[in-house]
Amino acid sequence: MSGLFAGIAGGMYAHYMMNTGPSTLGVFLSFEIVIWAVFGGIATIYGPVGSVYIIVPLLEFFRFWPEFRTLMFACLVLVVLLFMPEGLFTWLREKVEKECPRCKIRNIAIRKNCRICAAELH
Numbered sequence: 001m002s003g004l005f006a007g008i009a010g011g012m013y014a015h016y017m018m019n020t021g022p023s024t025l026g027v028f029l030s031f032e033i034v035i036w037a038v039f040g041g042i043a044t045i046y047g048p049v050g051s052v053y054i055i056v057p058l059l060e061f062f063r064f065w066p067e068f069r070t071l072m073f074a075c076l077v078l079v080v081l082l083f084m085p086e087g088l089f090t091w092l093r094e095k096v097e098k099e100c101p102r103c104k105i106r107n108i109a110i111r112k113n114c115r116i117c118a119a120e121l122h
Contacts, residue, residue, distance in 0.1 A: 036055060037051075038081070039051040039054075039055060039080050040052075040087050040088055040089050041087025041090040041091075042086075043090065044089055044090060044093075047088070047089040047090065051088060058072070058073075058076070093106075095109075096109055098121050100114040100116065100117060100121060101119060102114065102117050103116050103117045103119070105117075
């Protein structure tokens with residue numbers, strides 16, 4: 001499935017660019033895609049997608065200052081890798097959800113009782 005969607009995306013990108021070749025996808029773009037996955041969380045589906053919605057606007061905001069843009073991008077990635085090694089969205093999920101001690105189902109943090117077994121959440 002991932003190969004199918006990657007092929008469709010590549011075909012659409014080539015059609016949009018009206019030109020294909022080795023220079024179409026640079027090294028920075030290849031690293032950027034991997035960084036999106038690591039930043040959001042490799043083990044999640046929504047992590048890389050959510051990280052794109054955070055990183056790309058920040059990079060576009062600093063487009064007028066290219067040196068600071070690269071520095072900001074590197075510092076942001078380093079902070080996430082140091083303090084949130086499983087990714088930003090995995091870290092946020094741990095802060096927002098609690099695990100039921102009885103059935104091990106994750107519940108939103110504001111619940112007093114488990115939604116499955118009605119056990120009290122700590």
